Amino acid sequence: MSAVAESIAIPDTRLMADALRMLAIDAVEAAKSGHPGMPLGMADIAVALWERHLKHNPRNPAWPDRDRFVLSNGHGSMLLYGLLHLTGYDLPVDELKRFRQLHSRTPGHPEAGVTHGVETTTGPLGQGLANAVGMALAEALLAREFNRPGHAIVDHRTYVFAGDGCLMEGISHEAASLAGTLKLDKLTVLYDDNGISIDGHVAQWFNDDTPARFAAYGWHVVRDVDGHDVDAVDRALQDARAAARPTLICCRTVIGKGAPAKAGTHDVHGAPLGAEEIANTRRALGWPHPPFAIPADVRALWDASERGTTAEADWRRRFEAYREHYPHEAAEFERRTQGALPAHWRDTVRAMLRDADSAAQTVATRKASQQTIAVLARALPELLGGSADLTGSNLTSWPAAVDIHADSTGLQGGNYLHYGVREFGMSAAINGIALHRGHLAFGGTFLTFSDYSRNALRMAALMKTRSIFVFTHDSIGLGEDGPTHQSVEHAASLRLIPGLDVWRPCDTVETARAWASAIERDGPTCLLLSRQNLPFVTRGSDQIDAMERGAYVLRDWPDASAATPMRSRVVLIATGSEVALALDALAPLADAGIAARVVSMPSTSVFDRQPETWRDAVLPPGVPRVAIEAGVRAFWRQYVGLEGGVVGIDTFGESAPAAALFEHFRLTTQAVMDEARRVTACASRVI
Structure with a gap:
């Protein structure tokens, strides 16, 4: 002493x-x-x-x-x-x-x-x-x-x-x-x-x-x-x-x-x-x-x-004895606690994307997510799902899921947890699961309730945890529940959190890609998914490969042999349910002499990390741009500039069927065409 x-x-x-x-x-x-x-x-x-x-x-x-x-x-x-x-x-x-x-x-x-x-x-x-x-x-x-x-x-x-x-x-x-x-x-x-x-x-x-x-x-x-x-x-x-x-x-x-x-x-x-x-x-x-x-x-x-x-050495001796009796389980335990993906992971992703493309389904992206989860659960025994009392709406469970519960003997195992109406607690617990290692955890709720979870999302980004947050009912497209449930500012506000990847896919294939990217990432991801059905989009294998870059050319400008001479060009940038609006505007714009390229941008943060050569190839400098998303307009100015156009919504929603709401708030093909004409006309005057 x-x-x-x-x-x-x-x-x-x-x-x-x-x-x-x-x-x-x-x-x-x-x-x-x-x-x-x-x-x-x-x-x-x-x-x-x-x-x-x-x-x-x-x-x-x-x-x-x-x-x-x-x-x-x-x-x-x-x-x-x-x-x-x-x-x-x-x-x-x-x-x-x-x-x-x-x-x-x-x-x-x-x-x-x-x-x-x-x-x-x-x-x-x-x-x-x-x-x-x-x-x-x-x-x-x-x-x-x-x-x-x-x-x-x-x-x-x-x-x-x-x-x-x-x-x-x-x-x-x-x-x-x-x-x-x-x-x-x-x-x-x-x-x-x-x-x-x-x-x-x-x-x-x-x-x-x-x-x-x-x-x-x-x-x-x-x-x-x-x-x-x-x-x-x-x-x-x-x-x-x-x-x-x-x-x-x-x-x-x-x-x-x-x-x-x-x-x-x-x-x-x-x-x-x-x-x-x-x-x-x-x-x-x-x-x-x-x-x-x-x-x-x-x-x-x-x-x-x-x-x-000494304590760790004792454990390692016991673990080696375990390995001798249970070699497969020992190898799996090591893989999972090290955060490594299975050796066949890339094959799983390729097959998942191929199958989603060949199925060509027109479904809500929340349903596409559920189908993807079912595939992932077979490949990833560490997948641990859940929802904040919205399982039937988020579609976060899958046919083979086993509910976690406790009985008189204690906790019973499984791979799906009903978190109850506890969005904040769920999100912070998911971060804890990720920090512990051994599981890939995700949890679901409505996008508008991400506000309840927001500080846990920020902490996930700060800690770089592999946490996955599934947010469905992503826009006014959810319809009759009205403005309390209709997200307007949420996608943009989540994208502002540094280190948080946000994906808003437009169909089944993009949904599968979003899930794969979330699982591969050493950091948190939010998946924003629709309640309403979204049309399947045909695309080539090169485009499927390009999805992982966050944005890619879904439809390019008409070539020089087009019947109608093209007087000007425009890039239409869209996400989620609004990709369909951009695609529907292509033909009428071409008839009006405006060549339009449609860029699907399911993840702005992933796109922002790409090399400048890729970003310029997708969004060529000097070409007028219009962004289309059922959310606040201001976020998109960084991509379209002050001279560009944005088709969006800067007010809260209303209670009505989804189709009526899109018409009421002018989230329509006609609105896309009007903005495209305006920005190309302005560009012509500047030139």
Whole structure:
């Protein structure tokens, strides 16, 4: 022990907790920015979990059977960074000193892919908890699929730190209710019940009986645990391990524990303590060491490298025994947890596109999606579908799907989950499933309800998760349900999220291509699908190959031998149900001496990533353009320019049959022709 520890006989657990406290204080002070209150308050809870229960290996953060730790109250990021640093992850002290600085590995909130050991990006409160539900679900399903008697190769737990803010957010209700219903017994949430948020004492605006709420969800609840008593938290964690349901451990804590003047106040929540309070805290804790200095004996108490390496080595020995008895299952487990697609994947895609083309069906793209899913499910055992209580409308299930449910014995396996009316919770859980690895998860709802999911979609894009979001009823084409359900701005707004691919296919073949691209991508994808039937479009093999580029020439300009001389040219750009309008305008425009090229652009983001040579070949510079989509016009100006034309809709919809709505809002072939004439006439005058 250090000299200080010897002189005042500080217990090892106290030394460990105080090391976390001081790293957080020093890093926040160095940055002049951050949230020291939660790390100070939850340090003892962290000691109990990380030193006595958490199964992890700092030398291999991606070990498949590690426990998952999620800091849902991500503003307290320095607690996690301190834990990673002290336990032996690749996070040197210099990175702690660069907390919240440009390009450091210690950003203001934890970010997956930036810092080794960070399982998910957190900060938007409640989403970490919902991610964890997805992780726990993924573990339970993989265990049922791969474990065999005497060979438990999937056996890990998911732990969450959460605060009052996480539990005030509505997504916590969605996620916790689902977890309780599914009896996810390896999920444990440690609730930092400190009674403080940014505005002050939460009793004025958050007076829920939180334990009763979680008990009503079907959780096992451990009440009134002293969050500053490591042994008490340890006992609660042992209790959780024996429960047949998810567990909430309610830990009473003092925010800013150890800071003499600011502990227990909102002043310590989100601001540095300041030099004077830091000095007083050092004296109060009996911690005389300079900033960022951790005595060697305290580091030794925390170092988990040897313990983690031993745990992983034991698992790998057991996995090799499993491989000897079940070689196919072992190879499949490795493939799936590595995120690799089957060796025959490209053949599957080619056959799927060929079959969709030869079938030549006129169906809604939601139906085309269902047909595609059925094919994919046979090729991809990792496919895990679901819907937010709209299975029959989204058509996200398929004939061979097996519903996931829980009975008196616990969760029963399957590959399709009815998420209930929980769009936000579903989307965040899908992100958690993707982060866990082992499944390709998708979930469906109506496009207009993507607003409920939007922040989870943004987080998927930020984390680059392979999450797939199916949104049907994509426009006024859904008809009589009216403007509350008719998407107008949604396609454009989703396309504005960096890193999110959005596909709006026009028929069965484009739908199959969109699905294939979503599965192949290391990042999230939204599929926007129609309720109404869309006509099948004939195309050549070169055009089918070109679909994966996001936009391609579906019909080219008439050649020079056309009967009617062409006085001008125009490019018609369309997506989804409006591709048919562009195609229908070709002949009448040609009769009027206007040569039109139809470009189908099912994915603007994919097209934008193509080389300039491809983009110019599809959309030749200098040729007037008209974009056609049943959505807001402004988005399309980047493709048609200020001089180009857009046929769209800039108001909310109406309640009426779909055909009447397209006429009413002038989403018609005639409107396309009128815009084409206008832009070509303007171009001629300029010339």
